[in-house]
Amino acid sequence: MAELSKAATSAEGAAVDATPSVTEVETVEAATEAEAVAAVEAPVERGEPILQVRNLVKHFPLTQGILFKKQVGAVKAVDGISFDLYQGETLGIVGESGCGKSTVAKLLMLLETATSGQVFYKGQDITKLSGRALKAVRRNIQMVFQDPYTSLNPRMTVGDIIGEPYEIHPEVAPKGDRRRKVQELLDVVGLNPEYINRYPHQFSGGQRQRIGIARGLALNPEIIICDEPVSALDVSVQAQVINLMEKLQDEFNLSYLFIAHDLSIVRHISDRVGVMYLGKMAEIGTDVQIYDHPTHPYTQALLSAVPVPDPEAREGRERIILTGDVPSPANPPSGCRFRTRCWKAEDKCAAEAPLLAVPERFQGSDSPAAHESACHFAEEKDVVHAA
Amino acid sequence: MITIDKKTDVPAPRGAEDSGGSLLEVRDLHVEFHTRDGVAKAVNGVNYSVNAGETLAVLGESGSGKSVTAQAIMGILDMPPGRIPKGEILFRGEDMLKMSYEERRNIRGRKIAMIFQDALSSLNPVLSVGYQLGEMFRVHEGMSKKQAKAKSIELMDKVKIPAAAARVNDYPHQFSGGMRQRIMIAMALALEPDLIIADEPTTALDVTVQAQVMDLLADLQREYNMGLILITHDLGVVADVADKIAVMYAGRIVEQSPIHELYKRPAHPYTRGLLDSIPRLDQKGQELFAIKGLPPNLLHVPAGCAFNPRCPKAQDVCRTDFPALVPVTEQDGTELPGRRSACHFWKETIHG
Numbered sequence: 001m002a003e004l005s006k007a008a009t010s011a012e013g014a015a016v017d018a019t020p021s022v023t024e025v026e027t028v029e030a031a032t033e034a035e036a037v038a039a040v041e042a043p044v045e046r047g048e049p050i051l052q053v054r055n056l057v058k059h060f061p062l063t064q065g066i067l068f069k070k071q072v073g074a075v076k077a078v079d080g081i082s083f084d085l086y087q088g089e090t091l092g093i094v095g096e097s098g099c100g101k102s103t104v105a106k107l108l109m110l111l112e113t114a115t116s117g118q119v120f121y122k123g124q125d126i127t128k129l130s131g132r133a134l135k136a137v138r139r140n141i142q143m144v145f146q147d148p149y150t151s152l153n154p155r156m157t158v159g160d161i162i163g164e165p166y167e168i169h170p171e172v173a174p175k176g177d178r179r180r181k182v183q184e185l186l187d188v189v190g191l192n193p194e195y196i197n198r199y200p201h202q203f204s205g206g207q208r209q210r211i212g213i214a215r216g217l218a219l220n221p222e223i224i225i226c227d228e229p230v231s232a233l234d235v236s237v238q239a240q241v242i243n244l245m246e247k248l249q250d251e252f253n254l255s256y257l258f259i260a261h262d263l264s265i266v267r268h269i270s271d272r273v274g275v276m277y278l279g280k281m282a283e284i285g286t287d288v289q290i291y292d293h294p295t296h297p298y299t300q301a302l303l304s305a306v307p308v309p310d311p312e313a314r315e316g317r318e319r320i321i322l323t324g325d326v327p328s329p330a331n332p333p334s335g336c337r338f339r340t341r342c343w344k345a346e347d348k349c350a351a352e353a354p355l356l357a358v359p360e361r362f363q364g365s366d367s368p369a370a371h372e373s374a375c376h377f378a379e380e381k382d383v384v385h386a387a
Numbered sequence: 388m389i390t391i392d393k394k395t396d397v398p399a400p401r402g403a404e405d406s407g408g409s410l411l412e413v414r415d416l417h418v419e420f421h422t423r424d425g426v427a428k429a430v431n432g433v434n435y436s437v438n439a440g441e442t443l444a445v446l447g448e449s450g451s452g453k454s455v456t457a458q459a460i461m462g463i464l465d466m467p468p469g470r471i472p473k474g475e476i477l478f479r480g481e482d483m484l485k486m487s488y489e490e491r492r493n494i495r496g497r498k499i500a501m502i503f504q505d506a507l508s509s510l511n512p513v514l515s516v517g518y519q520l521g522e523m524f525r526v527h528e529g530m531s532k533k534q535a536k537a538k539s540i541e542l543m544d545k546v547k548i549p550a551a552a553a554r555v556n557d558y559p560h561q562f563s564g565g566m567r568q569r570i571m572i573a574m575a576l577a578l579e580p581d582l583i584i585a586d587e588p589t590t591a592l593d594v595t596v597q598a599q600v601m602d603l604l605a606d607l608q609r610e611y612n613m614g615l616i617l618i619t620h621d622l623g624v625v626a627d628v629a630d631k632i633a634v635m636y637a638g639r640i641v642e643q644s645p646i647h648e649l650y651k652r653p654a655h656p657y658t659r660g661l662l663d664s665i666p667r668l669d670q671k672g673q674e675l676f677a678i679k680g681l682p683p684n685l686l687h688v689p690a691g692c693a694f695n696p697r698c699p700k701a702q703d704v705c706r707t708d709f710p711a712l713v714p715v716t717e718q719d720g721t722e723l724p725g726r727r728s729a730c731h732f733w734k735e736t737i738h739g
Contacts, residue, residue, distance in 0.1 A: 096593040096595060097593055207681075234620065235622070235661055235664060236448060236664055236677070236678040236682075239678070243677055264665065264667060267666065267668060268666035268671065291669075301595060303668065305594040305595045307621065308627075308667075309622040309623045309625075309626045310626055310650060311626040311646045312650075313626075321599055322599070325563045325565055384669045385669050
């Protein structure tokens with residue numbers, strides 16, 4: 001049964017490369033496991049790509065029947081995504097719920113197996129690694145979860161929670177040294193080191209998220225994937241956690257993949273931002289390019305829908321209000337996926353899927369509008385400052 | 388089947404009685420919860436009022452008592468463990484806390500309706516949305532099932548649910564989050580109430596859907612000239628829709644103000660801190676200002692001003708004396724209409 005569904009997935013899983021312009025990945029050939037481990041542990045210069053995602057696809061099969069399961073379709077959660085994460089930067093990923101941003105996080109953590117596509121970590125395709133090399137990769141990519149109430153085991157003390165990664169990777173901290181290391185981490189994230197024997201329920205939401213961050217830092221990773229790390233927190237506490245994350249990034253030279261639906265927070269923390277819609281990347285660029293010079297209609301609609309905390313702006317500001325909901329990823333629209341809600345849609349949009357590339361009209365120009373945008377009719381429009 | 392015509396007490400046309408007094412007035416409301424660990428004082432003397440056609444935003448973090456106040460107004464507070472030791476809730480001049488159960492039941496739904504935060508858990512998953520919408524008409528108006536269904540379809544059209552007639556028999560799980568919230572709004576609107584209390588109506592929704600829902604709510608409010616109490620923690624949403632605002636902290640209102648004034652010149656350090664701690668969409672700032680510390684435990688609210696352990700301006704007087712909610716004036720003494728602040732140092736905060 002399992003084979004059946006697998007076979008069907010791979011048959012239709014071959015997505016077209018929607019991102020022709022991304023740079024070729026310099027792969028590191030490693031014949032033996034030892035070479036692979038060495039490649040993974042080699043340092044990366046600041047500003048060099050550390051994680052390169054190429055045409056990543058994840059389809060969840062939809063099956064019917066009990067004994068003989070037959071595949072009737074697939075939820076195309078992630079459908080051909082490519083991007084680079086550079087050393088020391090923060091890449092923000094935004095999008096509505098159901099657009100596949102959390103699935104991307106799970107794929108990068110290897111918590112889900114990709115249907116197709118590659119994830120290169122320092123030139124090694126981690127979707128194909130196994131054994132010692134994989135373990136070394138896992139040490140270097142850690143995650144901070146959304147809900148600080150359910151991501152900590154209520155029966156473990158804080159010391160056990162933060163120290164658990166050392167059980168799996170004992171080479172990072174010898175047994176006798178662990179308690180001291182955990183206390184150090186508590187101090188780093190701004191908690192009292194004496195809290196080491198307390199249980200999660202004795203902490204508030206913001207403090208729990210700090211514990212989650214300490215756990216993520218335990219193994220000195222190079223990349224931290226943050227899946228909505230502050231969306232469950234109160235406004236006044238949110239700012240504390242964001243400031244902490246920025247401080248830690250400088251201190252430990254971390255690269256963040258920051259997934260969130262709050263566009264203001266993403267702008268605050270990110271160097272570059274990618275906008276996702278229904279499993280595809282709609283637009284990607286630096287924060288100024290995306291927020292001040294968006295060219296994709298979806299980005300423009302998303303930005304204009306964010307309520308601005310300034311009552312003076314409410315009369316003057318142009319709001320683009322999209323009609324309808326996000327279509328089902330099990331049956332996405334043909335061509336451009338956004339066309340069903342887009343006010344610019346024409347026949348071409350239904351027939352031809354737009355590629356994620358610098359739009360032709362902006363090619364060769366120095367303006368900030370010249371960044372990758374997957375729209376046939378890309379046009380610059382400042383929706384954030386327009387008054 | 389007998390249909391009872393209860394139409395005798397149709398709400399009188401609006402306008403005539405609106406001229407005198409406000410629609411809803413909360414006076415010195417206290418709510419406490421008796422728990423094993425002691426008495427949690429969730430609401431400690433809240434005063435606010437709403438007029439017809441007006442939007443009051445109640446802003447606060449979790450545990451500030453904003454939802455508990457709303458539940459007390461609706462009369463859906465769990466009692467026990469909850470208790471209302473003191474206070475008045477006047478609806479059109481009549482104290483609802485002194486009314487009989489039946490009288491309050493008549494007001495609930497017909498005069499005051501509520502929209503809850505989480506639409507999925509507020510709707511019954513085993514009944515169709517048409518049945519749940521129609522319940523309002525069957526119970527309150529004594530309509531037949533058929534009439535009620537026709538009314539439900541009308542309502543679903545009103546809140547812009549596409550293909551309402553075809554979807555009236557669908558179940559809540561068949562709708563998306565935004566559509567479910569529309570059904571909640573339709574349910575609140577069913578009997579054309581005078582006042583709607585919306586408790587975080589868009590917190591669980593995406594920004595694009597949030598914009599749709601807030602727009603719809605504003606349109607309907609205008610159409611029916613309803614009063615709206617919007618409970619939220621989102622300063623952005625508040626700025627978009629509210630007329631006036633009440634900021635709550637540890638069960639008290641710490642600042643009251645017309646909307647434009649508050650964002651320009653906050654008169655309480657907590658409000659100022661909140662405004663400074665939100666990242667902006669239109670500019671990339673440096674480090675965010677963060678209010679240090681945590682909201683207080685309601686079992687042990689600090690003496691004096693509840694905000695004093697977190698306040699950058701706190702002095703000795705703040706740790707001992709309880710600041711009253713006093714009117715805020717200009718430097719020359721002219722009163723600023725509708726503005727009040729519960730801070731010993733409001734002068735320094737607003738003018739400094």
